[in-house]
Amino acid sequence: MNKLKKALLFTDQPLELKLGGQLSQIEVAYQTYGQLATNKDNVVLICHALTGDAEPYFNTAEQSGWWQQFMGEGLALDTSRYFFICSNVLGGCKGSTGPASINPQTQQPYASQFPAITVQDIVNVQKALLQYLNIPHLHAVIGGSFGGMQANQWAIDYPNFMDNVINLCSSLTLSAEAIGFNHIMRQAIINDPHFHHGNYYGKTPPAQGLATARMLGMLTYRTDLQLAKAFGRATKNDGEFWGDYFQVESYLSYQGKKFLTRFDANSYLYLLRALDLYDPALGYNDSKQALARIKARYTLVAVANDQLFKLNDLHKTKTLLEQSGVNLHYYEFSSDYGHDAFLVDYDLFEKPIMQGLG
Numbered sequence: 001m002n003k004l005k006k007a008l009l010f011t012d013q014p015l016e017l018k019l020g021g022q023l024s025q026i027e028v029a030y031q032t033y034g035q036l037a038t039n040k041d042n043v044v045l046i047c048h049a050l051t052g053d054a055e056p057y058f059n060t061a062e063q064s065g066w067w068q069q070f071m072g073e074g075l076a077l078d079t080s081r082y083f084f085i086c087s088n089v090l091g092g093c094k095g096s097t098g099p100a101s102i103n104p105q106t107q108q109p110y111a112s113q114f115p116a117i118t119v120q121d122i123v124n125v126q127k128a129l130l131q132y133l134n135i136p137h138l139h140a141v142i143g144g145s146f147g148g149m150q151a152n153q154w155a156i157d158y159p160n161f162m163d164n165v166i167n168l169c170s171s172l173t174l175s176a177e178a179i180g181f182n183h184i185m186r187q188a189i190i191n192d193p194h195f196h197h198g199n200y201y202g203k204t205p206p207a208q209g210l211a212t213a214r215m216l217g218m219l220t221y222r223t224d225l226q227l228a229k230a231f232g233r234a235t236k237n238d239g240e241f242w243g244d245y246f247q248v249e250s251y252l253s254y255q256g257k258k259f260l261t262r263f264d265a266n267s268y269l270y271l272l273r274a275l276d277l278y279d280p281a282l283g284y285n286d287s288k289q290a291l292a293r294i295k296a297r298y299t300l301v302a303v304a305n306d307q308l309f310k311l312n313d314l315h316k317t318k319t320l321l322e323q324s325g326v327n328l329h330y331y332e333f334s335s336d337y338g339h340d341a342f343l344v345d346y347d348l349f350e351k352p353i354m355q356g357l358g
Helices: 119-132 146-157 176-190 207-221 224-230 247-260 265-277 287-291 311-323 338-344 346-357
Strands: 005-009 026-033 043-047 083-087 138-144 162-168 297-303 328-333
Touching: 005 119, 026 119, 043 119, 043 146, 083 119, 119 146, 119 265, 138 146, 138 346, 146 162, 146 265, 162 346, 176 207, 176 265, 207 247, 207 265, 207 338, 224 247, 287 311, 297 311, 297 338, 297 346, 311 328, 328 346, 338 346
Parallel strands: 043 083, 043 138, 138 162, 162 297, 297 328
Antiparallel strands: 005 026, 026 083
16 A cells, blocks of 8 residues: 655745635645656546545555545556546645644644635645646546536646546536535534634534534435435334434434544535635636636536536536537436446446546
């Protein structure tokens, strides 16, 4: 198993953030897979989803990464052909600088003093990482969901830096309904009595609020069909009437508690807001001007019964990209897994990913 790598960036000049403020001495956790070609023409950047990390794959039976089924020799993400780089996003909590990190100015966790970040800021940190690694060009950028937004922004801000961009299950902006779901999740965390305005480090964390937020999120990631097949209306033999009475309730409670072992509430808040705020037009006159900058061959994949990034929004994205002159290759299909399909439904995504990589 490869050890997680670290890079310290922006040590001389701070990163100027899109919504104001600065960050310096940004630590980035990243992982690499495969062999870098002599002429460095086989590099693929993987952008992870909202609660992902820098390790989509483990070459061991003891651990499983979030894209374990997709990566490996001869698979869609072929480690014998490409050199993959994946980093934990700015604002995350899996090795990269985020709210739980130590502020070099105060020697205390940033907590509520962490500045607001955008997808554009996240992409700029990834670009700085590639410069640190002496990577001059990318064969492709690929990402799903929140990672798809990052991939899209890469193609806008650095149009000459990559040949291919692959956006899985992500529209150009988040819908009002999805922002509404995120608002409820944030309120669950903020109103937890242990939240303390985000200054809970060294104290009891807002565990119940974070677990509740995750439970709601899980309902947007899967479909009613998948939940019906998995649980139906089955009850638990020892279920509590006001608690985990139904099997689906027990499943959601388990997912909420499991989330507490791997994620920080403040990171969840900041990244959810970055997801809400994503607008490819930021820094440009409008979306069409921004999208017209894209030179890469663009693959867009939609899941027809995605309950988070709805098909109508993907159709609008497709139309905008085409109207902006983007060389677009579009795929659409249904999956019982809904939005999570890009993480688990290999058979459906194998062809679009392979063809998108060229």
